Amino acid sequence: MSKFIQPDTLKTDKVVPFSGGAGNEVWSMLEACAAGRTEVVRELLGKKPSLSVCSWAYYSPIHFAVKEGHAEIVHMLLEHGADITATGVSWVDTPLQIAKDRGHSGIASMLEEHMERTLHSNTLGDTVAALIRERKESEVIRLIAEHPDAVRSSDERGNTPLHWAVLTRQLKLIDFFIEQGADTEARRADGCQPVHLVMEGDYFYRANRNLPGEAIRNHWFLLGYLIARGARYDLYTAAAVGDTDFLRDSLAQDPGRAVVKDASGRSALYYAAKHGYEHAVKKLLEHGADPNQAEEGAPNGAALYAAAAGNHLSCAKLLLEHGADVNANVESSGNPVFIAMSKGYDEMRDLLYMYGGTVTLASACWMGRMELVGEILAADPSAANSGDDFGPLTLAAGFGQASIVRLLLKYNADLNRPWYVNNHMGYAFRSGAEMVKLLLEHGADPNLTSWLGVSYLHVLASQGNIELAKLLIDRGAEIDAVDDEHCTTPLGWAAKYGQTEMAAFLLERGAKRAPAGVPEWASPIAWASRRGHQSIVEMLR
Incomplete structure (x- = not known):
């Protein structure tokens, strides 16, 4: 992998927050899984089994083991409790999808068997979940009548039909599923039971974005309803x-x-x-x-x-x-x-x-508090480069704080430091062309890539943002750069994510239909074909 180099943050024997372990041991696990060092993985898991679920930048050991086709390591990680449902980055697929895309059929079967055994996750569960989200009540009831076991099946994250009825707040379906034997205490992969989804919501399915206006708004009523229908009051x-x-x-x-x-x-x-x-x-x-x-x-x-x-x-x-x-x-x-x-x-x-509370520079940037930013930087100029991906510059750029961005640049904020999940440029895309131009004019490299070779142009291609893609290409962004995550070019990312207009734009600007250095399974036309984007397939032919 082109930039798979140990991050400075992980060069420590101390526990790194949100990583699941000490920096060096987390890195050793990730690197060993990527490189196929089976004995190293076995030794690390023997000393600390919880490393199976460690992570850095939302990437876990099993992500790399699956991606590189190391079946024995995948098996070991599963035995130690690895979570194969988690994806914290918008452009990262689940391990199962990665295995299928790369043709690792044996690993795909292993993952499917594991999901079925531990979560009752299967295609029927995915089908029921989709129907519930679409609020097709009669079709859901008909399907459960034809396949009674489906009431205990789950989707790829372990959501049972009852989880989805709760998330979408459909009382009739809640009643129906419970009457059909649904487990009110069923846990999905992250441990959440239906009552937790009432009390805490769901990161991936948010009520304020997804629920229609006529759905129940008062979630406390729903909590009481579940308890009345048999959920444990604890x-x-x-x-x-x-x-x-x-x-x-x-x-x-x-x-x-x-x-x-x-x-x-x-x-x-x-x-x-x-x-x-x-x-x-x-x-x-x-x-x-x-x-x-x-x-x-x-x-x-x-x-x-x-x-x-x-x-x-x-x-x-x-x-x-x-x-x-x-x-x-x-x-x-x-x-x-x-x-x-x-x-x-x-x-x-x-x-x-x-009681000694403080506000961080990144938080002050997020809020647009110029006076706090100025005071903190005056006291500690090095703070301009504090934090990792989501440091001061990223939050100022992402929330449109142009004056604060300029101040950070005066304090030598680094525009081209390594990045892992997202950074100031990725966040600047949210603020628009003027913010992106500001960063480029002050020396941001349009070809800076993440530790997995993902370029800014790859990200824009997946989003379909032609205006900013044009800006970056005009500033020298490499149109046929190949990343290490999906092993393809920005055109391949546009094809994968169904961005038809972006694909046409990139072709117009000279992107190669069959780029060099791209394996056949990751070619733009292969991505479009697998994802069913027929209009892009025709375009690429």
């Missing part, structure tokens, strides 16, 4: 609704429950703090709940962040008095000071500052 749901009586009785029987997380990896303390239930928070803390306990997306605890996000001052004060880490970060969400400040909760912000 410490976590009680904390979420402020039932301190239930908490008291439950904890009296077993005080240790206060530190046990639910199937989704969240604590009862988090739920109580998120919804501002002071008495519930107090009761949990009295029984040993730890506000700094690692939980889903929060290696140093999420309760204080949740309280700050809801402006629940009394809960936040209780947590701080019990030693909550005032600067604990939540993945992709900043720290408590940031969320309080961004929402305009001045009293909460002041409380957090009283």
